Amino acid sequence: MRIWVLCFLILIACTPPQEKAPITIEPVAEGESFNAAFLMIDGIYNSELMAPFDIFQHTIFHTDRGIKVFTVAETMDTVTSFEGLRLLPDYAFDSGDLPEIDILVVPSAEHNMDSDLENETLINWVAEIGDKADYVMSLCDGAFILAKAGLVDGKESTTFPSDIARYRETFPSLNVHEGVSFVHHDNLLTSAGGAKSYDVALYLVHHLYGDEVAKGVGRGLVIDWDVNDYAFVRVE
Numbered sequence: 001m002r003i004w005v006l007c008f009l010i011l012i013a014c015t016p017p018q019e020k021a022p023i024t025i026e027p028v029a030e031g032e033s034f035n036a037a038f039l040m041i042d043g044i045y046n047s048e049l050m051a052p053f054d055i056f057q058h059t060i061f062h063t064d065r066g067i068k069v070f071t072v073a074e075t076m077d078t079v080t081s082f083e084g085l086r087l088l089p090d091y092a093f094d095s096g097d098l099p100e101i102d103i104l105v106v107p108s109a110e111h112n113m114d115s116d117l118e119n120e121t122l123i124n125w126v127a128e129i130g131d132k133a134d135y136v137m138s139l140c141d142g143a144f145i146l147a148k149a150g151l152v153d154g155k156e157s158t159t160f161p162s163d164i165a166r167y168r169e170t171f172p173s174l175n176v177h178e179g180v181s182f183v184h185h186d187n188l189l190t191s192a193g194g195a196k197s198y199d200v201a202l203y204l205v206h207h208l209y210g211d212e213v214a215k216g217v218g219r220g221l222v223i224d225w226d227v228n229d230y231a232f233v234r235v236e
Contacts, residue, residue: 031065035102036104036105037071039105042110045082046083052200062217071090074119104130108141156176
């Protein structure tokens with residue numbers, strides 16, 4: 001019996017690990033153009049705004065049409081980031097010339113887990129625009145805003161690692177992932193945020209325009225893009 005067990009353990013130890021099949025993503029929007037609106041709230045974090053903004057803006061140099069980026073806030077007043085940058089939005093919620101929004105991006109802000117959730121004007125606007133958009137993306141605690149607006153109902157998501165417990169407590173019906181950079185479920189993309197905000201933005205570029213465009217955008221920002229290098233969940 002002991003010999004059999006020993007042989008079994010040796011067999012397991014000598015069996016080479018199964019290689020994970022490489023991920024392939026076929027582009028879904030080659031040649032198409034998208035309008036990406038970045039929601040700006042007082043206390044917005046620089047990294048969650050600028051990382052995806054840079055990624056999307058750089059697509060115009062690598063594909064015929066690419067992604068047009070602009071910022072939207074509740075009013076046209078100056079928005080001050082958590083780190084102290086003073087930012088002027090391109091449009092207000094009620095701007096008559098606000099372009100159609102294909103991609104709604106909700107970066108994290110200081111009060112996304114508390115007072116922002118009580119701002120009915122903000123939540124209603126996000127719910128209305130997000131319901132019409134082709135894609136909705138959150139960075140870090142921006143997921144709280146999307147969840148409050150009902151845009152995460154029935155979908156899997158993630159948020160800033162140390163806020164996952166709070167996210168689950170606030171929205172107990174949600175299926176929440178931890179230990180990943182981002183989650184893609186239908187038209188919803190949610191990111192852990194911080195420096196990981198580059199990951200999800202490059203992934204969406206790959207999803208829309210293909211691997212070569214994503215690699216080109218990455219090179220422009222000194223990022224070696226390979227979708228197989230990232231820990232993420234994609235719900236088919």
